[in-house]
Amino acid sequence: MIHTTSLCTFALYFALVVLYLLQMSNQIKLTRAAAVRKVLLYGAVCFHSVLMGSVLRRYGFTIFESGADLFLWVSWIVSLLFTFSKRLASAPIVALVVIPLVIAFLGSSSYVMHGDTPGVQLGISERGLVSLSHSVPVLVVLTSFVLLFIGSVVFLVVERRLRAKDRLYLSDSGVSLEYLDRANKYLAHIGFVGLSLVIASGGMRAVTQHKPLSFMDPSVLTGCVVWVLLGVLLHFRLVRQWSPRRLAQCTVVVAGGFIVSVFLILLITGRITHGAMYA
Numbered sequence: 001m002i003h004t005t006s007l008c009t010f011a012l013y014f015a016l017v018v019l020y021l022l023q024m025s026n027q028i029k030l031t032r033a034a035a036v037r038k039v040l041l042y043g044a045v046c047f048h049s050v051l052m053g054s055v056l057r058r059y060g061f062t063i064f065e066s067g068a069d070l071f072l073w074v075s076w077i078v079s080l081l082f083t084f085s086k087r088l089a090s091a092p093i094v095a096l097v098v099i100p101l102v103i104a105f106l107g108s109s110s111y112v113m114h115g116d117t118p119g120v121q122l123g124i125s126e127r128g129l130v131s132l133s134h135s136v137p138v139l140v141v142l143t144s145f146v147l148l149f150i151g152s153v154v155f156l157v158v159e160r161r162l163r164a165k166d167r168l169y170l171s172d173s174g175v176s177l178e179y180l181d182r183a184n185k186y187l188a189h190i191g192f193v194g195l196s197l198v199i200a201s202g203g204m205r206a207v208t209q210h211k212p213l214s215f216m217d218p219s220v221l222t223g224c225v226v227w228v229l230l231g232v233l234l235h236f237r238l239v240r241q242w243s244p245r246r247l248a249q250c251t252v253v254v255a256g257g258f259i260v261s262v263f264l265i266l267l268i269t270g271r272i273t274h275g276a277m278y279a
Contacts, residue, residue, distance in 0.1 A: 016041060019036060023037075074142050137201060141194040230254060233250055
């Protein structure tokens, strides 16, 4: 069930990428593209949701037990937010950043390769609640950073095309710089507050599990560094009034670095797959 659903989900997402590329190059009429896009997009989200249900039934409600859990949740939430935002879903330039990232996170989850590995179901206990209070903010933070990365990349692409006065592109972009900059500002606030909660709940989780607190731990060090960098970016946005273009450039580096660091930390600690955790 998981294998078949995953393959169908991947196929529909790849078909969407091809459709948006044809729309960007004006190889297909807009009215026809909109109808086909809606069918493919809703179909992909439905299969993705069925995949989530199958995983939850097999492994139980887990978020940060492995990288597979975390990446699968992020891919599903980003896909849902994109699908039900009509303004973004109709913009090919946004879709051509969002959908490949969804595919990348979905592929990185590795549930397809480890579907038969036994998982652990999160129970409602004191330790489980402490773990949940940490893993849910982690999910919110990673999702907000993924969206922040997408928004900043799209902002830079749109801004560059606007400066180049690409009239054909202007008629098809579907998003404005003001809208993207405002969305990035809100996402940066959510990421900063969420990361503050992650750092606090992570310390509480370590104390509950009788583990030593060490700033040399890769996850702790990365979280603190990114928290400081994001705080500096918010300072330059709100106080120093940096230009949106310069902020977007710095945000791409910070958000992209955070996403890559999460993957590397999970890889180093052996939490990428269920197989690595329960072997």
